[in-house]
Amino acid sequence: MKIYKSIVAIPPGETIREELEVLNMSQSDFAKRMNMSEKTISHIINGEAPITYDTAFNLESVLGVPASFWNSYEAKYRENLKRIEEAQKLELEQSILEKIPYKEMIKKGWIEENKDKIEIIRNLKSFFRVSTLEILSTTESRIFDFYSNLQLGPLFKRTSDKEICEYSMATWIRRAENEAVRINTELFLKERVSEFIPEMKKLSLENTQESIDKLKELCRQCGIALVIVPHLKKTYVDGVAKWMGKDKALIALSCRGKRWDSFWFNFFHELAHIMKHSKKELFINAEETSNTEIEEEANNMAKTLLIPNVALKSILKSPTKENILSCSRELQIHPSIIVGRLQYEKVIPYTSFKELRENIKI
Template identity: 35%
Template sequence: MTPGVDPTAYAPQSVPPPGETLKETLEVLGIPQADLARRTGLSTKHINQVIQGTAALSPDTALLLERATGVPAGLWNAREAAWRTQLAREEEEKALAEQVDWLDNFPLRELVSRNVLPDASKSVQNLRRLLDFFAVATPDVAQNLRLGYQAAFRRSTVLSRNEYATATWLRLAERQARERDCEPYDRAGLTALLPRLRALTLQEQGTWSTELPLLCARVGVAVVYVPALTKTNISGATRWLTSEKVMVALSDRFKKDDQFWFTFFHELAHVVLHGKRLTFMDDNDNLSPTKSHEDSSEDEANDFAAEVLIPAQYAAAYRKLAATRYLSLAAIENFARTIGIAPGIVVGRLQHDKVLPWTHGNNLKRTVQLG
């Protein structure tokens, strides 16, 4: 690729039609069109149509021209292909110019900040870049593909609420995850890794943000952090990229460690417990341990996350803590230290269980900032 050249920006090429090259070649060789027709066995009309560009220069014709002119067939084929490609690009340019309104659906300025687009202009060049970003041919294909994928999303209400911004966030996550090197998926290995992952909640973000993806990559889980986009309600997503590699994408929508870690283990539950053909998109409704869901997989994921964070062996101690009449922050910190987990996570659990008001204990939570 030439440095400084944008491969997605279309600029008309100066590729001459193969007929023009054939006409010049005949003039140099001093061969009239009628004589070329006799040498090749083609009609004079067909030779003239090739020269005028109204007939394609086929591979069979290229071989005949090679014998009659000495110019290799490969050159004639290359000229024909370059010419037809140029014509196709010009037609595509016209078609895309009528579809630039599709860009109105997307958070263009945020795509600029994520280095997907160079600017927020409503242009054919940006439309082409966005199609390349989603790896689709046209906006119509993208729409049909989205509808086809919808059946694989277990949280389709999220998509229907903010479908374009959500699709953009998911694509950002998927592209990042596909670039991450991972060992083949190992369910037993992931299960064995859970205590070590849980212990990371005690670490500062500068440590866990590096360790978490590295540890998970060893068992086939590509963990990626994708800051939330405006108008998306997504906390996390799980999607199998191959039968041996699964993406777990996490956003910073809630900005606090209790929500972040609950989301993470909720997504791991989808990996461990649920089907490889499904994509799970999770928002605040899914991540409520106190709410029953129509989709049992969400309740299962919530139970899994709650159990990992505060295991059953500490259930009695937690109930005792929750029953404390005058619950102090010091008591919460002491309990968290005893069970080896970040105190903000205990605060979040107590708030969900309505033991603490949402306004209390938040200073024990740590801020999560991705990107």
């Protein structure tokens, strides 16, 4: 018999032993009547060997107890043994559980609420599509390797009051992937993306959910699944770009900071990765990665797509409200995008033209 917490696994052999006592039959005699070795009978009685269908029918003849009883008993015993094994394994996974932002996930509705940590672990395994949480660092190796390499590099800026958690980042990206799987995109065509860029930019003029939905639809037609995933603590992520297959790309945005101009810059930043860089790479746009060479390249492309250099030079000469609005009309982009760029270039202070800046209204 094996007991673990509330799970009890009693081998059918216990009942065989009781039946032998009732019949006053020795184990040696029982073995002869079963036409089996004493060693095999000992293993069956101790639960070390299973009762097969043949053995169950022999037990019915020798002990007078139906074969169906023994088959059912054996199945239940093996099931409970497996439950004990799983419960013990799940307990080992609790050390990993503490690294995963499961409380935030519950609040956001990403996994079901449950007070039992064992059940939470089961829900997380379904979320990540893994048999055990212990292999997350393997299945999500690109994320873990990315941050391991980043910490060794000269540009890593982690401070004592800012902690990046690889498990949180893996969670955020997995949520994005799970949402993207449900989006039935057209086959990716770079030419179509280029064709749609002016229309995409024009959508920035109206800060509404409808504009976001239209942007998602344009992306879908281009072969890109665009998803908005709420920011998670310890990620500091603005966006991620990756390929989910040969003809389908993923862009995920967190809307961290909630500024409308940041939303559009981050979108075109991730679009730049999809248009320009390797399909084998995972591109994470977060505070800790902002100065890497490949991210700078995506930054420059995003800046140019939103505000061409000719238009930028013009507005830099006279960054007045009137000129900003005029430039906004000419480029068909929201004025907050121009204000944000001027602030980034330190042409105007961050306190200027607050009336032209907007937070995301979704």
